Amino acid sequence: MSDPFRQLYIRHGSSRRGRGPVTVTTIGEILHRYTERIPLSAAKKADLLDLCRLNIIQEKHHHLYRSLPSDSHARDRLPEPDITEDMDTDED
Incomplete structure (x- = not known):
């Protein structure tokens, strides 16, 4: 079946x-397209660990975030922001 x-x-x-x-x-x-885990930027990992320390990320997930590889030379690769992301939606 x-x-x-x-x-x-x-x-x-x-x-x-x-x-x-x-x-x-x-x-x-x-x-599998990757043979190893892709490292995060050191700054991104530090931010994630801060969220763990503040218990914003549940404790049961802390081991995952601590085990993520990081590299001080890794760059964040975010797409360019959409024009609508820059617009202020508050109209008072």
């Missing part, structure tokens, strides 16, 4: 209507 929640439908390429062929893949067939 097939478990429908253990399948992933992946669309490849595109055609004139924006729909390419679909591949059905089971979760176990997905390849």
